[in-house]
Amino acid sequence: MARAELLVRACCVLVALSNVVHGIGVNWGSITSHPLSPSIVVHMLKDNGIDKVKLFDADSWTVSALAGSGLEVIVGIPNDQLARMADSYKNARHWVKENVTKHLYDGGVDIRYVAVGNEPFLKSYNGSNLKTTVPALQNIQKALDEAGHGDKIKATVPNNADVYESPSNKPSDAVFRSDIKGIMTELVKFLHDNNAPFMVNIYPFLSLYLNADFPFDFAFCDDAGKPIYDKGTEYKNVFDANYDTLVWALKKAGVPNLKIIVGEVGWPTDGDKNANVKLAKRFYEGFFKKMAENKGTPLRPGHLDVYLFSLLDEDMKSIEPGMFERHWGIFRYDGQPKFAMDFTGKGHEKMPVGAKGVQYLPAQWCVFNRGLNMSAVGSEVNYACSLSDCSSLGYGSSCNNLDSHGNISYAFNMYFQMQDQDVESCNFNGMAEIVTQNFSKGSCLFPVQIVSAGERLGSALGASLVAGLIALFSLL
Secondary structure, eight states: OHHHHHHHHHHHHHHHHTTSOTTEEEEEOOOOSSOOOHHHHHHHHHHTTOOEEEESSOOHHHHHHTTTSOOEEEEEEOGGGHHHHHHOHHHHHHHHHHHTGGGOSTTSOEEEEEEESSSTTOGGGTTTTTTTHHHHHHHHHHHHHHTTOTTTOEEEOEEEGGGEEOTTSOGGGOEEOGGGHHHHHHHHHHHHHTTOOEEEEOOHHHHHHHOTTSOGGGGSSSSOSOOEEETTEEEOSHHHHHHHHHHHHHHHTTOTTOOEEEEEEOOOSSSBTTBSHHHHHHHHHHHHHHHHTTOOOSSSOSOOEEEESOSBOOTTSOOSSOGGGGOOOSBOTTSOBSSOBOTTSSSOOBOOOOOSSOOBOOSOEEEEOTTSOOTTOHHHHHHHHHTSOOGGGSTTSTTTTOOHHHHHHHHHHHHHHHTTTOGGGSOTTTTEEEESSOOOBTTBOOOOOBOOHHHHHHHHHHHHHHHHHHHHHHTO
């Protein structure tokens, strides 16, 4: 009986592992007001057969939850820590000890890379990381080597695709950006000498978003777009063209065979006219099929290593680049899938397995009291949106077609949910009321917030203290 049960479990594992194209991982971000428990997320990853995950930091709670999971892990060093890593090798050595070494026990975490910074050379950063990124990378790799991890764990830098450019928009004319050419040359040669990969983030969606004249179908990998030609090489989509633009830049920098990892690629589902479930589904269908065929790109045929961006929506990300920034997840904020996907790339479309064991706040919503005058509501809506997430109300977004009452109610409810449904947060100078009727309309979701993993942890550590604080704040 025990043997039969073991065989069944083994078969289940094999089925799960066959659910995702080999070489595909996901990014797991944490810029959210109400994070899911790391253990719930790890189970969700395994339930969907995803075996690689990239983090943006090295939060101990999150990394520890990956112990024994079998997932390959990339841990990260945020940009605001680059100066510390660059200025002192002692700091880098301490970071490696506390964030890498301590997780490398038998049955621990399978860490493969350390991502030093995140797109540190973005033009919008105005050069703030130019002097610290490469020294930080060098110190971290040295610390990994000294600790005995260097053969297995490599340090690299996730770069935005804006680090290289082509005056003609053809891959073969690519060079590293003129203002950072020296730094990039130093960086890629260091990576080459240490057998570390170049990591790049490629976003076909942004090609559409940033250029009104960009050929729409060329953003997708389903061969529907008009191809472009470069020295006899045919490109049918912007992903291949962008990737090979990097290949040319690396070749001209003297490292033609440097391994490439695509650190981020994906499509948002809200926050812009081209950010929706329909187009995201189209992008992923073509992309997964491309990955399953192992064709690579014209200049790098074969297997590609990529990490989807992103696993979950993040409601506290900066919207300076665009409202869509909070909607990159293939799963919603609560770990529930947005649409059916074919992770295999072989036509086996199905709904991904959602997060299990998620706890929600009560099924109640804060809405505008329809019987009141709307003349003074503007400042209240601005206040609500400034402290919550109203990105779904923008032009072309999922809640763009609400009437005035709906727009106000959406803003009020988002603030109410962000504040853990505190009754005082549904006041707005007497303009709002709490209801138990779901106000969701069509594609516009009026969410009910989840119980934050941080709050659940705090509850376990001291329920009476938390209850006392809540009672105290409700009196203010």
